[in-house]
Amino acid sequence: xxxxxxxxxxxxxxxxxxxxxxxxxxxxxxxxxxxxxxxxxxxxxxxxxxxxxxxxxxxxxxxxxxxxxxxxxxxxxxxxxxxxxxxxxxxxxxxxxxxxxxxxxxxxxxxxxxxxxxxxxxxxxxxxxxxxxxxxxxxxxxxxxxxxxxxxxxxxxxxxxxxxxxxxxxxxxxxxxxxxxxxxxxxxxxxxxxxxxxxxxxxxxxxxxxxxxxxxxxxxxxxxxxxxxxxxxxxxxxxxxxxxxxxx
Amino acid sequence: xxxxxxxxxxxxxxxxxxxxxxxxxxxxxxxxxxxxxxxxxxxxxxxxxxxxxxxxxxxxxxxxxxxxxxxxxxxxxxxxxxxxxxxxxxxxxxxxxxxxxxxxxxxxxxxxxxxxxxxxxxxxxxxxxxxxxxxxxxxxxxxxxxxxxxxxxxxxxxxxxxxxxxxxxxxxxxxxxxxxxxxxxxxxxxxxxxxxxxxxxxxxxxxxxxxxxxxxxxxxxxxxxxxxxxxxxxxxxxxxxxxxxxxxxxxxx
Numbered sequence: 001x002x003x004x005x006x007x008x009x010x011x012x013x014x015x016x017x018x019x020x021x022x023x024x025x026x027x028x029x030x031x032x033x034x035x036x037x038x039x040x041x042x043x044x045x046x047x048x049x050x051x052x053x054x055x056x057x058x059x060x061x062x063x064x065x066x067x068x069x070x071x072x073x074x075x076x077x078x079x080x081x082x083x084x085x086x087x088x089x090x091x092x093x094x095x096x097x098x099x100x101x102x103x104x105x106x107x108x109x110x111x112x113x114x115x116x117x118x119x120x121x122x123x124x125x126x127x128x129x130x131x132x133x134x135x136x137x138x139x140x141x142x143x144x145x146x147x148x149x150x151x152x153x154x155x156x157x158x159x160x161x162x163x164x165x166x167x168x169x170x171x172x173x174x175x176x177x178x179x180x181x182x183x184x185x186x187x188x189x190x191x192x193x194x195x196x197x198x199x200x201x202x203x204x205x206x207x208x209x210x211x212x213x214x215x216x217x218x219x220x221x222x223x224x225x226x227x228x229x230x231x232x233x234x235x236x237x238x239x240x241x242x243x244x245x246x247x248x
Numbered sequence: 249x250x251x252x253x254x255x256x257x258x259x260x261x262x263x264x265x266x267x268x269x270x271x272x273x274x275x276x277x278x279x280x281x282x283x284x285x286x287x288x289x290x291x292x293x294x295x296x297x298x299x300x301x302x303x304x305x306x307x308x309x310x311x312x313x314x315x316x317x318x319x320x321x322x323x324x325x326x327x328x329x330x331x332x333x334x335x336x337x338x339x340x341x342x343x344x345x346x347x348x349x350x351x352x353x354x355x356x357x358x359x360x361x362x363x364x365x366x367x368x369x370x371x372x373x374x375x376x377x378x379x380x381x382x383x384x385x386x387x388x389x390x391x392x393x394x395x396x397x398x399x400x401x402x403x404x405x406x407x408x409x410x411x412x413x414x415x416x417x418x419x420x421x422x423x424x425x426x427x428x429x430x431x432x433x434x435x436x437x438x439x440x441x442x443x444x445x446x447x448x449x450x451x452x453x454x455x456x457x458x459x460x461x462x463x464x465x466x467x468x469x470x471x472x473x474x475x476x477x478x479x480x481x482x483x484x485x486x487x488x489x490x491x492x493x494x495x496x497x498x499x500x501x
Contacts (some may be wrong), residue, residue, distance in 0.1 A: 048377055070381065077379030102378050105277050150489040154378075 001025055002047065002158065002190055007056030007066075009042055016042045018214045019056070026157070026190045029181055029204045033195060034211035035236060040194040043211065044162055047192065048080055049073055060158070077108055081151030083161040087143035089135040095122070095146050096131035102154045121149035125179055141172035145179070152183055159184065161193040165200060173197060177204045198237055201225065210236065265461050271383045272391070282389055286409035289393035293355055297401055304350055305343065305405040310413030312337050317422040327423050331431015336440065338409040344444040345492050347405045348451035351398065357359075359390060360480035363463030364473040372464070387460040393455060398452035399445045406444070422477040447495050451488050458484045 002024040002099060009017040017039045024030040032040050037075050045051040047058055049065065062224040065076050099118045103109055109117070122130065123144040135143060144164055151159060159178060165173040177197075181204040184191040193200065201222060208225055210218040210233050218225075218233045225237065249257075277281040316333045363386055366372050410432055417423035459480035468475045469482040 045373075050373055050376060074379045077377060080377055082374065082377045084370045084374060086369055088374040090371055090374075091369075093367075104281060105378065105380060160377075 001061055002045070002192070003059040003062075004043075005057040005059070006051045007043075007046060007058060009039075009046055009051065009053050013227070016214050017046065017053075020211075020214075020216045021056075022209055022216055022219060024190050024192050027185060027188045028206035029184050029191045029193060030207045030209065031193050031201055031205040032197055032209045032211060033201060034217075038211040039214040040211055041162055044160055044192065044194055048082060048160055049077070060159050072155070078154065079157040081154070081156035081159045083144065083147045083151050083164050085163045085166055087135070089143060089146055089150070091135055093135075094131065095127075095133050095135065095138070098135065098146060099150045101104075102150065106154060117153060118149075121153045122146075124152070124183070125149045126175070140167050141169075141175065144168065144172075144176055146180060148176075148183070152187070152189075155187070157189060159189045159191045161191065163194050163196065165195060165197045170199065173199060174203065180204060183194070196240075201237070212236075220243040249482055258432045264465070265457070267279045268383060268461050268464065269457060271381065272388050274384050276384070276388075282385070285385070285389035286393050289313030289390050290397050291395050292358075293351075293390075294397040294401060297351060297354060298404070300350060301347055301401055301405050302408050304347065305338075305408035306415075308342050308346060309334060309338060309409035309414075310416030312342065312409070313413035313417040313428070314420060314422060317417065327427040327485060328434060330417065331428045331474035332434055333431075334413040334428075335410055335432040335436070338413070339406050339440050339444050341492075343402050343405040344447040345450065346489065347402050348398070348448065348455065348484055348488050350353055352403070352451075352455045352459075353481050355394070356455045356480045356484045357477040358461035359456060360463040360466075361473055361477040363387070363460055364466035364476040366472060366481050367464060367466045368469055370388050383460075383464060387456070387464070388458060394452040394456045395449055398448050402444065402448045403441075408439075433462060443495075443499055446499065447492065450495060452490055454491065455484045460489060 004020055004022050006021050007017055008015070008019055010139065020039075020043060032043065034040050042051060044190045046053045046066075049068075053066050056066070057064060060076055063076075065073065068076075071096070074133050089095075090101065093101065096115075096118055099121055100114050103114045103117060106242070107114070120129070122128070125148050127142065127145050127149065130138070130142065130146070135146070138146065148161075148164075159180070164176050164180065168176065180191060180193060183189065193204075195201070205222045205225075208218075208220060210225075210230075210231050211214060214217075218228065218230050225233070228234065313330060313334045316330045317327075320327070320330060363372075366386070372382045372386070375385060414425065414428050414432075417428050418425050462476040462480040462483070463473075466472050
């Protein structure tokens, strides 16, 4: 479980996150939604330690993560997998080397064991015969799937996905959403997903947090979100004509 | 920009550069991975630079020899002096400094754009998330490889420069082979080679760290990666020239 306790962050005097408090449960897909500039990505970067918070506390399974130095964070980091918006695959490596990279760095597995694990992870994201390809030879959806495979290769307890559907067609988005959902439940991972995609909210959101101007404006389940009378949230989720049809 | 802002900006970069260097000195996560990176960079910096170094060195030696002959108007000075001038110019200055400037252009821009692209495409963030010291993983093997391989490249450049001078001088008929060879053997000071290698090692460190620093702190997109790459070459070249003077003053006088 990940707990955020009153975390705040500002850049150059501008408040990006204001006293955000929430929890993320294991085995659940926790969605963070909000408009552009609402603080979703900054919140995720704070949670993984890429950005330091100004105030508050971040806890992983009751252990304080915020404020630790690089050395003390290492055990936490090895439990974290992250899927970046653009995939962030290493260009100079093949698909296999990308997925094997965290195993090379932090395990004592033999080459055979590592290859088995890589093949398992690639199969799990429905990719076959891509081991020797370079990331530049992959489509956007395939890159995201390789990124997911790399993130789950070291068997993390926490999976962070920053807008995993951005730039993907609706069908591929559903495939990626379903993968995240299945992997989360299968391995009892705590998954946190930043998204703009309302389809993801409907399909995979166990818990939804809505950020508005850096504040946690609303949180609840998928059923709650369709019934809420929160004006800002309604404006956000029912902005499109298509989404208006979902309102109960 | 006011002088105060320029000074503050300069101090900011100087401070951040030293923090960046401090971060590099760590115990590697896994030695074998760093070793592989080191070997890859040795190949990149050494074998990958031989073509441009050979071409530049041969022509540099040729031009030095012909220009020296052209300027040698006093009939009392023996023609073998051309060999002495060519040898000492190449060993003391042209090979270490000019080759380092060439390598700053080739390797410095490549380091800055490689690391800068990794930064803007979040590959460096991905390394950090995994718990890897990204600066050490990406930069330390490059620094060590450059420090190890640049002296070899510069020694090759010295040989090729002197050889280029001989070929050009003899082919143009401005100096005999015997005069040139006698000149390059006359009054040879072995310490000059050591001095050249000290300079080369310093320049290798400057090129790799300055370029890596520029790349590592790139913010934005493709345009900024290009700017970082240009800055890497410009700042490395300026520092090479400054340190060339400083080292010459310190060691040779």
